[in-house]
Amino acid sequence: MSFVKLKAARETKQSYVIQNTVQTSLESSAVPSEVDQKQATITEKIYKSIPEYLEIRTSSTAGRGLWAKRACGAGQVILAVKPHAAALSNEQLDSHCSQCFGRGTSPGLKRCTKCHAVYYCNSTCQNLDWSLHKHECIALQRIAASGDTSIPSDAIRCLGRIMWKRQKNGPTGDWTREIDQLQSHNQDLKPSAYELHTHLAISLVRYLGFSSPSETASFGLASGADLANFVSRFVTNTFTITDPSLTPLGASVSPPVAIINHSCDPNAVVVFPRARDAAQEPLMQVVSLREIAPDEEILTAYVDTTLPRELRQRDLIDTYLFSCACPLCASPPDVDPRESVWCPKGCGGMCPTPTEGLLSRCAKCKAVLQKTDEVLDAMRVGQQALDKATALQLSDPAKARQLTTNLLPILTSAGLTPSSHPRLALTRLHTVLLIAALPVPPTQAPLDEAVVAAANANAGLGGVLPFGHPVRALAVAELGKLLAVDEPSPAPGPETDGERAQARGRYPPSGAMRLRLALETLVQARAELHVGFGAVNEGGMVGRTVREDIVRLERELGVWKKGIGEALRDAREAGTISR
Template sequence: MSFAKLKATRQVKQSYVTSNTLPTSPESSAVPSEAVHQHAEQTENIYKSIPEYLEIRTSPTSGRGLWTTKPCNPGQVILAVKPHAAALSNERLDLHCSQCFGEGNHASLKRCTKCQAVYYCDSTCQNADWPLHKNECVALQRILASGETSIPSEAIRCLGRIMWKRQKQGPLSAWTREIDLLQSHTKDIEPAAYELHAHLAISLVRYLGLSSPSEIASFGMASGADLANFVSRFVTNTFTITDPSLTPLGVSVSPPVALINHSCDPNAVVVFPRSRPNTQEPLMQVIALRDIVAGEEILTAYIDTTLPKALRQASLRETYLFSCACALCTSAAPVDPRESVWCPKACGGMCPTPTEENSLSQCTKCRAVLQKTDEVLDAVRIGQQALDKATLLQFSDPAKSKQLSSKLVPILASAGATPSSHPLLALTRLHTALLIADLHHPQSQSQSDAPTTPTPTPTEAQAALDEAIVAATKAVAGLEGVLRYGHPVRGIARAELGKLLAVDEPAPRAPGTAAEEALRYPPSGVKRLRLALETLVQARGELGVGFGPPNEGGVVGRSVRDDIVRLERELAVWKKGLGEALRDAKEAKTGLS
């Protein structure tokens, strides 16, 4: 097969409404059931998109949340809603439809002839978006006419869409009341966050074209304080909207989904599978990751849960102003795979990653003491610095980013870091994404490189492909250690690995001895195709959970299904050809005798 475009897998930071107190569920802080009060009076007659078996409950410790009154199975779509408002990032405006967020290009998408900034699939999408875009269109024209060289960010454009819709819906509508009931942390935010909020508020006023404070009243707000609360609600409750490969596309707001509280070991996940007609997209779906019993709270993760506890807690405090007390954060387990190194005696066990405060580390299996603690500490420190720098450079200077990740991955591995440990897993995932990008664009280079790079030879292309497969394999192994089966990130990573294995080999290796072939990875020839098929079958199973069986694993799951069918046919042809060759050889031998 030709190498189909593979998109870099990354953990998307999801944002939901939270409280500055602790979540409650069997997976988070324990709260007596009698302390939970169902259906606060202020929420009656709104949130009509929430199914009947989901209840909005309020407790003294977790605030509002969603509980299920019936069991949910892995892969079940718990909730499906279209965001109240969404906006593409500036980099995606000419690559996706601003109504349905469907992918396209300059040739397939139709540009708005007035603002020249947004694109649509066709007249259907354009007409559907016009009630909001007619105000947005005027604002964009005014901004560009003022001499600005770029349009406002997706945050400002999304805020503007919410303001115009609430102006049209009115302050008493269910739509506006859902927006106004989003949690605000205006009184709790740190001084450093005020600058961001103030910048957003000032930019929004300018974008809306308001010239006096009194004009804010037309949007159902009485004062600047109301506007500040509105901006705070937005900052706290925005979701990253993604494509089916989990690549970020923009920002969105959905009050029903924002009711869901956080756990670092969630029982559900929010995805955008794109399984509906364009007029219903982008559709947010909350999918169960495991069996959820009746009476249990629905929980998703607001942050990257592959991170160690200290980094997770810091991220939650900085953005959502609470400390997490979920089962993962309060676990007394002797070692967390996110902070682990292999046993120095290679018994198969793991040791906790040593810290400056506690350098003593023992294998949890054989109790061997880790001696090279300084080496591990240095590797983790340098690895984190490299990860921060490589992440910043991954788009502006991918060659430099790849150079950093390629140097630090083996250093961390040689220090004994396990595939699931931080920052090794993060660096491995980033390195994999950069290697895959290079396969699509072999001439991608550092800004300091020569203008052109020679086309790689078949042998060089084979080496690059094999390197990407090895990195993708390590990334999958790391994710298996920290994410639940069926998590979309795991499923996407495994699908990428399967697709890499299924790519035609530019320069297949000559067969070696049986012993040599047993040690080679990745394998070559038919053994490689069989491994690709096995990997893709496993990926489809995980995607079926993470994106829901009704969605057939989402766009990626349906693509994987097609790859499986093709590989099965290819292997059947190979088997048939081998059988015919053996038969012909036998007949030839019989004829000679």
């Protein structure tokens, strides 16, 4: 199986978490116990990569977490570390470097001449990875020699890399101790999870070339129980490595980042913005989404926070074995945009999405939502369409696009707001499918359709994600880039007052108005990217490309505004053309 979609996992005894298997007190202990203090001392000595302005704290009720000792501004990189181990997903092996995770092309990347499975940017990346790949290479060759043409998943290969590194560092080394400090839920697993854990353990033993689990003793795992706990730590604490546009690339483990606890309303995010030095990659960075005060806990989200509370809780329980009690879950707003319907009287207010047998009223004018069955039916078929379109996204994108095209008008007609589920999720998928289907060069109608879909997705994300959230920032950048595409057949300029008024109300606009809107959107995107991917990173790789787009658009608008003559004069003054 692939782990590229597995969300980041952390400790489950948390200040915003209610355990399923442990009865916790409603009040935190003001003074940690002697055991807790001893544990805190041990962890402080191990995690050398955590900077001095952050502190690991623990208590009998909150468990471990990471706190800020001084104020952090929005867009500040709080923590930057390389994962302890990482592996590309099978789908990315021939398109990305297995050392730095940088994107390339098969002719440009250099393939390992022995296992023929992994690729590198150059000899530098290959040499940097050799201490681990020399073991991996033998394992992959052994599998190929057995007649098995399939390459083990990123999960198995990442587990193998951890094992080889354990062996190199020894059982008492700080690296190994950090891995062993990760939370294991092996004793609390649901029956449905046994199959996955058993499959991973058996597959790992075979990948390492052993005939039984007992042979793992040389890696510091003396028994089958040790191996089971090792696998459980991996599953619960795996991060998905992504590219700068948040496309999943593979699986990784980072104990220092795994200490950070969960909230559905986080103050920080985990990203891989790509630094300018490839030797540092893949670099995992924790970036603050807003100002964080001294003695405030650093919190990230383990699940998609655009989902309604019930779905978030289900995902957290199924994957991480806890229920969330953060403020957004414990004291949700009267009307959560994720679960909302427009007022039936059109006052501009919102109603909570209805449930069977309960009336839903507009929070603004108190009007009663009468069409409960229509809304519930629309949500049901919308979720079915979302699940099916997601499954077909890669295998049959045309069919998936047909589903999203047909179902979105039904959800809109039922009154679901842009931020509500499943309308928002379906809109985001619809946008991706439309962009992927754009002809080259683009024609006007498909391009405008993609722009409208991207604008709708932005409206929905803006209602549930804070300014600077990476998902929201990338969506704004995507909309700006679509608006900046040269129009194949722009509408003629308006000549009368009536035509100009009509042009002002048209979306997307055309000509200079479209360019100005693209520029404004990209300027906003750059500001948000600087928050979500770090100001010191210039908003990451995407932020740097957006800056280039802004410069280009400013020049284009200069031509529209000043005329050809003045543009030529400016170019001469700048020295870009001869006099």
